[in-house]
Amino acid sequence: MRVADAARPPAAALAFLTRVPVARLVALDGRDVARGAALFPLVGAGIGAAVGGAAAGLVHALPPLAAAGIALALGALLTGGLHLDGLADAADALGARTRERALEIMRDHAIGAYGAAAVALDLLVKAASLAALASHGGVVGAAIAAGALSRAVPALHALALPRARSDGAGAAFRVPAAAALAAAAAGCALALAAGPAHGAVLCAVAAGAALLLGLAARRLLGGVTGDTLGAAAELTETALLAAAAALGSGG
Numbered sequence: 001m002r003v004a005d006a007a008r009p010p011a012a013a014l015a016f017l018t019r020v021p022v023a024r025l026v027a028l029d030g031r032d033v034a035r036g037a038a039l040f041p042l043v044g045a046g047i048g049a050a051v052g053g054a055a056a057g058l059v060h061a062l063p064p065l066a067a068a069g070i071a072l073a074l075g076a077l078l079t080g081g082l083h084l085d086g087l088a089d090a091a092d093a094l095g096a097r098t099r100e101r102a103l104e105i106m107r108d109h110a111i112g113a114y115g116a117a118a119v120a121l122d123l124l125v126k127a128a129s130l131a132a133l134a135s136h137g138g139v140v141g142a143a144i145a146a147g148a149l150s151r152a153v154p155a156l157h158a159l160a161l162p163r164a165r166s167d168g169a170g171a172a173f174r175v176p177a178a179a180a181l182a183a184a185a186a187g188c189a190l191a192l193a194a195g196p197a198h199g200a201v202l203c204a205v206a207a208g209a210a211l212l213l214g215l216a217a218r219r220l221l222g223g224v225t226g227d228t229l230g231a232a233a234e235l236t237e238t239a240l241l242a243a244a245a246a247l248g249s250g251g
Contacts, residue, residue, distance in 0.1 A: 048147025086230020
């Protein structure tokens with residue numbers, strides 16, 4: 001495989017999950033993103049390291065909640081709010097009475113009451129969890145673990161669940177079984193290597209969140225969409241940070 005070919009999957013993973021402009025340097029397509037899914041946890045770990053590092057550094061100069069808020073703003077800047085957007089759209093769809101109407105709502109980029117409330121509550125729980133971790137130590141390791149594990153969830157959902165519709169980002173995101181399983185293994189490996197004292201528990205929490213969110217998408221929509229994939233990553237990351245704070249994870 002030529003060097004340029006080998007560079008495309010990691011570049012695609014970085015371009016898909018962040019605002020880093022690597023797509024300008026490497027020609028990418030949907031197949032590269034699917035193959036790069038195995039590296040999603042590595043990108044997530046990098047995002048988590050940036051967020052956790054910011055919270056750990058700022059807590060010495062600011063109140064913990066303010067430090068956590070700025071750290072989350074950095075994370076949103078790095079990702080372009082990708083998963084938050086999916087969460088907002090998926091939450092708005094909960095107000096629909098039929099599957100068809102839910103899918104229509106998810107195509108509308110305007111944020112409704114459900115979506116706004118979901119994003120606000122999600123960020124509140126995240127900020128509180130990061131603040132607690134920054135105050136007592138272990139925020140960097142916990143953020144890396146949460147970032148890595150949560151980014152494996154979309155790959156697993158794309159492999160295991162049907163598509164809710166025949167077009168859109170979810171329909172185009174076809175992940176090979178080897179890439180999805182590698183993402184799950186990489187997420188757990190990175191979580192354990194990051195140093196949280198309860199790393200194995202966080203892996204179990206991620207597995208439980210992936211299962212529950214996958215079942216919800218299957219029951220409510222008949223499968224996954226691009227929005228549900230993003231929402232699953234976002235909610236899993238929040239659950240993991242909350243679990244880490246509750247468990248008192250140490251770095």
